[in-house]
Amino acid sequence: MTSPADLVVIGGGLIGSALAWGAARAGADCLLLDEGDIAHRASRGNFGLVWLQGKGIDHPDYMHWSIRAGRRWPELARILGEETGIDVGWRGGGLHFCCSEAEREQRRALIARTRAAGGDIRIELLDRDALRQLVPGIGPEVAGASLSNLDGEVSPLFTLRALQQGFRAHGGRLLVNFTASRIGHDPRRGFVVQDAARREVLGRRLVIAAGLGANDLARQIGLEPRLMPERGQIVVTDRVAPFLHHPASAIRQTREGTVLLGSTHEDAGFSTGTDVDAISRLCRIGTRLFPALRNARLVRAWGALRIMSPDGLPIYDEASDFPGGFLVTCHSGVTLASLHALELGPALAQGHLGPAPQSLRSNRVGLHPA
Amino acid sequence: MAFIRLDPLPCESSAELFFEDRPMRFAQGDTVAGALLAAGIDTFRQTPVTGAERGPWCLMGVCFECLVSIDGVENQRACMTPARPGMQVRRQTGSRHDAAAAGGDA
Numbered sequence: 001m002t003s004p005a006d007l008v009v010i011g012g013g014l015i016g017s018a019l020a021w022g023a024a025r026a027g028a029d030c031l032l033l034d035e036g037d038i039a040h041r042a043s044r045g046n047f048g049l050v051w052l053q054g055k056g057i058d059h060p061d062y063m064h065w066s067i068r069a070g071r072r073w074p075e076l077a078r079i080l081g082e083e084t085g086i087d088v089g090w091r092g093g094g095l096h097f098c099c100s101e102a103e104r105e106q107r108r109a110l111i112a113r114t115r116a117a118g119g120d121i122r123i124e125l126l127d128r129d130a131l132r133q134l135v136p137g138i139g140p141e142v143a144g145a146s147l148s149n150l151d152g153e154v155s156p157l158f159t160l161r162a163l164q165q166g167f168r169a170h171g172g173r174l175l176v177n178f179t180a181s182r183i184g185h186d187p188r189r190g191f192v193v194q195d196a197a198r199r200e201v202l203g204r205r206l207v208i209a210a211g212l213g214a215n216d217l218a219r220q221i222g223l224e225p226r227l228m229p230e231r232g233q234i235v236v237t238d239r240v241a242p243f244l245h246h247p248a249s250a251i252r253q254t255r256e257g258t259v260l261l262g263s264t265h266e267d268a269g270f271s272t273g274t275d276v277d278a279i280s281r282l283c284r285i286g287t288r289l290f291p292a293l294r295n296a297r298l299v300r301a302w303g304a305l306r307i308m309s310p311d312g313l314p315i316y317d318e319a320s321d322f323p324g325g326f327l328v329t330c331h332s333g334v335t336l337a338s339l340h341a342l343e344l345g346p347a348l349a350q351g352h353l354g355p356a357p358q359s360l361r362s363n364r365v366g367l368h369p370a
Numbered sequence: 371m372a373f374i375r376l377d378p379l380p381c382e383s384s385a386e387l388f389f390e391d392r393p394m395r396f397a398q399g400d401t402v403a404g405a406l407l408a409a410g411i412d413t414f415r416q417t418p419v420t421g422a423e424r425g426p427w428c429l430m431g432v433c434f435e436c437l438v439s440i441d442g443v444e445n446q447r448a449c450m451t452p453a454r455p456g457m458q459v460r461r462q463t464g465s466r467h468d469a470a471a472a473g474g475d476a
Binding site: 028135136137138237238239240244256276279290291292293294295296297299301 | 402418419443444445452462464465466469470471472473474475
């Protein structure tokens, strides 16, 4: 029998990989379980935004948590680059385009509410002329944008790869094609995670970061996250000469020139399919913002599933009946990766939730609708 | 690599397209890629990221290596485009500018 790891992380997506990287980097013996390509893989269908504007407008703890994540992203990008040689491509200066004066007024209200809640972020409202200085070639309907330096973008795929590569460089062990199905606990061996073939891994502590697979696993340690899928579709063009040097909420251009348009919010069960209506809607939004994109070629579209809690907020919790057993889930695995990696992973390896807000435990009112 | 037509260009064929302003004869039914390869041209484009020279690879529309500019429209797959008389074909150098707002960066 192998000796238990300090920490077993179930889920090799952006959340699990960030937590495992942070734990291994802090010196813990950490084992990361990845289900393999039968998993829903939200991390690989992601748009790649580090997005703060408007997040948690009704839940200040979540707002401050997200802003703190945005502040620490450049540091995470730098460390990952130094450790692995992989440039995850962090770039700030996020824009939210407004296509009418009414939309601009809504942004103004959002900025005021953020300020009133003490959000440590500066969001400017640009009029059309100021925006054109920054981003030439916007369409005639674009009335302006809100801009913040902390909102950013990264390549989600390079981020995932860098976290997993760094994790292994810190001595972490990655076990792929392991579908955790049963979780048990005994005082002598600690947490015992089994797959359907009854293969076992052992850990003194355990984190469930299994995306939509977390419901069945969390229940076994007494937690009920009630997670649901929400589909987002994304459209991808061929490579276009760089024209957009800012991330934006509906459009971003990668360093290589590809333009991504997205994304939708749909209830489609567990389907990751695409449909022509959604694709054409995304293309219309893109060509309204930048009419020259009418010439671009649509080369791909895909659907991916967000992991949504009933109130849309992340969940950070510890099982009261199984101390040392944790659940971490959110739909912003990119945005929050910096805090998961730099703060939460090391804390979990020590057996606590560190700075994760108390109000994001799973016993909150929003997760238990009457 | 040299490509040689199995069936030589018929003498009566006078259809021409223009590649980088040079007239080039082709046979009816040729794709742009076929016509250029038969004329001894194997560099169709330079990549946006490193500037490396590229030419047709799959010849069936999936690899996007044979991109050229045709009549001013960039990033066209030469292998999927039938040759037509008078076409103006140019190498695609770097990424396309015709779909970039304000022309994009140089």
